[in-house]
Amino acid sequence: MIIVKAGNKDQMNQFVKFPWKIYSKSSKWVPPLICDVKRIISENKNPFWLHARRQLFLAYDGNNNVVGRIAAIIDYNYISFQDDKCGFFGFFECINDAQIAKALFCSAQEWLNEQGIKKMIGPMNPSTNDECGFLLEGFDIPPSFMMPYSPKYYLNLAEQSGLKKVKELYAYNMDVSADSRVKRLERVVEMAKKKLTGLKIRTVRKNSYEEDLKAAISIYNRAWEKNWGFVPWSDEEFVSIASKLKMIIDPDMIVIATIGEEPVGMLISLPDYNQVLKKLNGKLFPFGIFKFLHYRKKIDALRLMVMGVVKEYRHKGIEAIMYERGLKNALRIGYKHCELSWVLDDNIMTQRTAEMMSGRIYKKYAVYGS
Numbered sequence: 001m002i003i004v005k006a007g008n009k010d011q012m013n014q015f016v017k018f019p020w021k022i023y024s025k026s027s028k029w030v031p032p033l034i035c036d037v038k039r040i041i042s043e044n045k046n047p048f049w050l051h052a053r054r055q056l057f058l059a060y061d062g063n064n065n066v067v068g069r070i071a072a073i074i075d076y077n078y079i080s081f082q083d084d085k086c087g088f089f090g091f092f093e094c095i096n097d098a099q100i101a102k103a104l105f106c107s108a109q110e111w112l113n114e115q116g117i118k119k120m121i122g123p124m125n126p127s128t129n130d131e132c133g134f135l136l137e138g139f140d141i142p143p144s145f146m147m148p149y150s151p152k153y154y155l156n157l158a159e160q161s162g163l164k165k166v167k168e169l170y171a172y173n174m175d176v177s178a179d180s181r182v183k184r185l186e187r188v189v190e191m192a193k194k195k196l197t198g199l200k201i202r203t204v205r206k207n208s209y210e211e212d213l214k215a216a217i218s219i220y221n222r223a224w225e226k227n228w229g230f231v232p233w234s235d236e237e238f239v240s241i242a243s244k245l246k247m248i249i250d251p252d253m254i255v256i257a258t259i260g261e262e263p264v265g266m267l268i269s270l271p272d273y274n275q276v277l278k279k280l281n282g283k284l285f286p287f288g289i290f291k292f293l294h295y296r297k298k299i300d301a302l303r304l305m306v307m308g309v310v311k312e313y314r315h316k317g318i319e320a321i322m323y324e325r326g327l328k329n330a331l332r333i334g335y336k337h338c339e340l341s342w343v344l345d346d347n348i349m350t351q352r353t354a355e356m357m358s359g360r361i362y363k364k365y366a367v368y369g370s
Contacts, residue, residue: 001059001060001061001062001067001099001100001103002059002060003057003058003059003060003103003104003107004057004058004060005055005056005057006056006057006058006069007056011056011058012038012041012056014058014066014069015041015056015058015069015091016034016037016038016041017034018058018066018068018069018093019031019093020282021066021095022093022094022095022151023151027149028139028140028141028142028143028149029142029143029149030142030143030149030274030277030278031277031278031280031281031282032277032282033277033280033282033283033284034282034283035284040125040126040130041054041056041071041091041126046240047234047236047237047240048075048126048127048237050234050236051075051076051077051234052073052074052075052076052077052126052127053073053074053076053115054071054072054073054074054126055071055072055108055111056069056070056071056091057069057070057071057072057104057107057108057111059094059100059103059104067094067095067097067100068092068093068094068095068097068100068101068103068104069091069092069093069094069104070089070090070091070092070094070104070105070107070108071089071090071091071092071108071126072087072088072089072107072108072109072111072112072120073087073088073089073090073122073124073126073127074087074088074112074115074117075088075124075126075127075231077231077232077234078127078128078229078231081230081231081232082229082230082231084119085116085117085118085119086117086119086120086121086369087108087112087115087117087119087120087121088120088121088122088123088124088126088127089105089108089109089120089121089122089123089124090122090123090124090125090126091123091125091126092104092105092122092123092154094154094157096151096153096157098156098157098160098161101157101158101160101161102157102160102161102162105158105161105162105163105370106161108120109370119369119370120369120370121166121367121368121369121370122367122368122369123148123367123368125148127231128229128230128231129231129233129237130146131146131147131148132148132169132229132342132365132367133148133167133169133342133365133366133367134148134150134154134155134158134365134366134367134368135148135149135150135151135152135154135363135364135365136155136168136363136364136365136366137363137364138171138362138363138364139151139152141362141363142274142278143274143363144171144272144274144301144303144339144341145270145271145272145273145274145277145303146270146303146305147171147303147339147341147342147363148365155366158368159368162370163368163369163370164368164369164370165366165367165368166367166368166369167228167229167344167345167366167367168345168364168365168366168367169341169342169343169344169345169364169365169366169367170341170342170343170344170345170351170361170363170364170365171339171340171341171342171343171361171362171363171364171365172339172340172341172343172354172359172360172361172362173337173338173339173359173360173362174304174337174338174339174340174354174357174358174359175336175337175338175358176302176327176330176331176335176336176337176338177331177336184356185320185323185324185327186324188317188320188324189317189320189321189324191317192316192317192318192320192321193317193321195316195317196259196316196317196318198259198260199257199258199259199318199321200257200258200259201255201256201257201321201322201325202255202256202258203251203252203253203254203255203256203325203329204249204251204254204256205251206251209242209246212254212256213238213239213242215256215258215263215266216238216242216256216263216266216268217233217235217238218263219256219263219264219265219266219308219309219310220232220233220238220266220306220308221233222310222311223265223266223308223309223310223311224308226311227344227347228344228346245270248270248271248273248296249270249271250269250270250271250333252329252332252333253268253269253270253271253302253326253329253330253333254266254267254268254269255267255268255322255325255326257309257318257321257322259313264309264310264313264318265308265309265310265313265318265319265322266306266307266308266322267304267306267307267322267323267325267326268304268305268306268307269302269303269304269305269326269330269338270302270303270305271296271299271301271302271335272299272301272302272303272339273296273299275295275298275299275300275301276291276292276295276296276299279291279295280292300334300335300336300337301335301336301337301338301339302330302335302337302338302339303338303339303341304326304338304339304340304341305341307319307322307323307340307350319353323353323357327357340354340357340359341363342365
């Protein structure tokens with residue numbers, strides 16, 4: 001077994017396509033679009049790499065077959081904002097072999113050491129604003145859109161390689177149904193609106209997408225600044241992801257709260273496009289596009305991925321008002337389920353809010369560190 005730094009075109013293709021060797025057709029894993037993975041790791045196409053560096057590694061067996069992969073990542077914005085000189089490992093995939101896994105983790109750590117970085121956490125694919133963690137619970141359930149999936153044995157491989165769990169992330173399952181939650185929220189909303197006379201709630205408008213994008217950047221970078229692992233999105237990153245999502249958002253499921261002209265809160269729920277991606281096996285063209293257009297009409301679930309209010313307006317009922325608008329819209333459109341993810345294991349306020357909405361933890365993820 002040997003470990004090599006992936007650099008040429010063939011090695012990059014092997015890096016991208018290796019997961020198809022790990023996950024069988026019966027697995028709950030949802031294949032990502034190959035073109036998306038290539039864009040994410042591309043230093044020329046993903047603006048994340050304007051403030052980050054990475055080194056990709058491949059493990060080969062004696063017959064020159066790929067048996068594992070990993071990326072070592074330095075996000076200088078994370079180091080600066082969190083004041084934490086820590087690197088990441090990401091994109092880890094490996095056969096069930098402790099020796100190979102340890103060699104991959106050591107290769108990533110050694111590369112980080114050479115750059116003066118002694119600590120390492122992960123998986124981050126490639127940052128805390130992207131897919132994070134190994135699946136810890138919920139292996140019998142497919143992942144929601146933009147959430148990771150990994151085999152149970154990855155937990156053992158990480159621990160046998162000397163890594164320790166440093167954080168848990170939760171995913172809540174919530175049925176979308178016309179039950180007592182609507183009436184309960186309406187009472188809270190009525191009281192909150194009396195106190196917040198200047199509050200306005202609206203959904204995204206396609207004819208003012210750029211204006212809404214600026215509001216979203218402002219809210220996101222202020223509302224999450226004290227969260228574990230948080231790193232502000234640069235304007236280039238936010239524009240990049242927003243342009244990618246523009247064609248797949250449901251405008252009625254993105255709620256923005258303003259006080260006067262100031263954006264103060266937002267709720268972003270995306271249709272669970274993993275229900276479509278699992279039909280495509282990583283390929284959109286030439287024929288996957290027809291499956292995409294057909295199955296997107298059948299999506300019946302959401303992922304609530306962003307919900308936040310800027311510090312000075314928290315605990316005033318704005319969260320409940322946005323939840324109510326989102327729930328009513330979801331009921332009207334016909335969505336049946338919603339995943340709220342991810343939630344930090346020490347974020348008690350969001351956990352209580354999820355429980356108030358009859359949510360239950362149905363998946364957990366683990367972040368490991370050296």
